[in-house]
Amino acid sequence: MTQPKLILVGHVAGGFGVKGEVKITAYTADPLALTAYGPLLRADGSHALTVLSARPTKDGIVGRVKEVATKEEADALRNLKLHVPRDRFPEADEDEFYLADLIGVEARDPDGVVLGTVKAVQNFGADDMLEIAPAAGGPTWFLPFTRACVPDLHLSDGWLLALRPDEVGEREPD
Structure with a gap:
């Protein structure tokens, strides 16, 4: 059970x-x-x-x-x-949901490839972050829970569209 x-x-x-x-x-x-x-x-x-x-x-x-x-x-x-x-809890209104409903949902890229599963919703003080357990295993990674990074939610189908932000690395020389 x-x-x-x-x-x-x-x-x-x-x-x-x-x-x-x-x-x-x-x-x-x-x-x-x-x-x-x-x-x-x-x-x-x-x-x-x-x-x-x-x-x-x-x-x-x-x-x-x-x-x-x-x-x-x-x-x-x-x-x-x-x-x-x-x-x-009462059922959420249309176009609303509880953050807990995101846990266990698949994170997919624009091509439909499963990147992983939402393990938790964290908030470290700035905004909500989705903690993603990678489908291939390994350490979890974080995705900002913003419209830019998660433009589509398909909770009834068990998945969300995940757009990873550009990596920030060393600055290119001018």
Whole structure:
């Protein structure tokens, strides 16, 4: 059985107060949406937390979770990444998609040759980058997720058009 596709929705920032509340940094547009997704999971798909009650903060939520009774237990979970199965999210509108939907999609060149498969979507601070696992094996490479480098998405068919940018090397003499 294959594990369902998981979407990273936040992480435990630590305990809050002295009564065992947990502070969670949310990566969702609406932090309180974390209460509607059901149990939050670890990266391996195992159960992590069940949010019982919550209130919003500037970057997430603070609340009670079923698995934590003390501040020490909450602090022990600091930096725990929290995920939700993709199927718990609403369907995206037409011409919209979740970044998680790109994972596993083939990257093809203009001639239809498979360059590799999208392994992850990374963001190192400037913009989203597709991490591509080459079809021929070897180290992964990165493709900027821009219209110039990815002009066509065919997600329902499982592929995207990948145009590698020109390599930047030493400058030609004037």
